[in-house]
Amino acid sequence: MSQEQLTHELTFEELKNTITSLRRIFDIVRVVDASLTIQYELNEEGQLVPDEYRCYAVWEKDHRCENCISAKSLATKRTTSKFEFIHRDVFFVMSQYIKYRGEEYVIELVKEIHDDVLFDAYGKDGFVDLMNQFNDKIYKDELTGAYNRRYFNEQHLKIARDAAVVMIDIDKFKTLNDTFGHTAGDMALQALVSCIQSNIRGTDRLIRMGGDEFVLVLENIPIHILEEKLTQIKEDASYIRFEEYPELKMTISLGAVATPGDIRESLVLADDMLYIAKEQRDTVKIYEKHQKEIRE
Template identity: 40%
Template sequence: MEIDDEACVMELVKHLENDTLIDTDGRDKLVGKLKGYQDKLYIDPVTGVYNRRYFEDEIRNMQNSAGVAMIDLDDFKLYNDIYGHDMGDQVLCIVADVIKNCIRKTDKLIRYGGDEFLLILSDMVRGTLRGKLLQIQEAIENATIPNCSRLKLTASIGGVISEDGQIDEAIAKADQLMYKAKDHKAQVITECDKTIFKKEKIQNKPKILIVDDSEFNRAILKEILEETYEIIEADGGNEALHKIDEYGMKISLVLLDIIMREKDGFEVLKYMEEERLISDIPVIIISSEDSANYIRRAYEMGVSDYINRPFDANIVYQRVSNTVKLYAKQRRLMAMVTRV
């Protein structure tokens, strides 16, 4: 039709009630289906908490300040290896429930991956962050596992405060602190108290026995390792045997020279083999002797590693650290098996 000599189109519109196309029951069913789909999309099927996809869609772009914590179960792989994956899933469910009981409805718990949980604590301030994380850690340690009461859980936790729009950076910092906590086991470290550890953990350094008839060589190794380890020294094979008898399984590692006056390194290894200690106490040979026969014989007698002099201090530290951690896990595994 024309209006003021211009061609126009008239549309006839009728208001439709909500129930015209779908009734109330149908609408409720549709909403229920959509909610069910959202639950499947964002809920972890094992623990019932939020999953990594929820983080990517809903949390990553958050702008509010909040407490951010990474929570990791200590020795979780050992639980799976000893008790099976069904028990591992049960442990994850119990831990998730324990954490949920310690937080508010406004807080978000996310299974970030494997046995790691990401916790977002809304409106959290620095003064109360550590206290809340300690509460969560204690609750995890006090949790009981049905049909396996001897299994004791511990967790390592790192926490920071996320400033506006810095959630990714906060998670990265919390993750770094969590891994520092794992080096000491069952610790809580926040950005404000990075050096705070339980006193008994600090005092209980792994013991390393250094066996070398050269005081200079012992001093170099001690300088490299004494910040992290408690150092025991032996100036030759005879004293080494006395130290091994005195400390036994309290020794985490033996650093052993081959060429020594009196008893040499091979005699020390023979004694440890006879006493069935060589499989429980790792030995690393540090020697200037690089003969293939010496090296082959040392490995045949059960040494874990062989380092030639002159050595790089960083390499020595890393290889010692790796060996100590490997055997510590083995000892914890044997302890768990014994308790079963």
């Protein structure tokens, strides 16, 4: 299917023929809704029937892939590819954006690689490690180890529907830098990331958007747990100390949106909550959209 074909909505016959043709080449051909991690089969009535397993189950995972190329295809409306692994078995994966019956999907194609020529330079184990390092390089912030803005734009803008969104800033970070120097500022950022990561789940995502601005995305979290978690992060951050800078003490402010929705809208509201929190400093402000109220 050419890139030009991505601009129009596929008919049932076009989608059926595409899937049939691709299954002659690839081991797995499936239609995926990356926003909901649902995979579908196309029936004879032209309906996409949800499968009982989530799309990430094929990789023996219990959560969304960190480098989800179907999410990237959904966000960019382009064809994307990667290597994926089950233990030390290597698979080539392609995802292509499509439109069908008014909805956006991705066709995901999977082919196991048996050709040892690909692994000659590094060996299979070395190749797997190299690809993992590559994923870290493109999606991780070099200073802190948190995810970077590119990861957020490609992996979350189109998919984080059932997630709380939190914006986090270090209070008076410019003053901290001016007083103690940029090395101390870097140490403060690194310590804050470690503090946050020690309080969140493996499925939560911490993203450094730039400077001292972080976004935390937490999927499927009850409001009372979110409130407890953010309060704990705030308190833990206030106890961060550095032997090299004994006088350096820092606090953080957090603005959050608790109710799932469009992530762009949630970001704006979380930023509004952060603005209110930063006026007081060392504070958590949470906005619940269905109640239209602010929790402290």
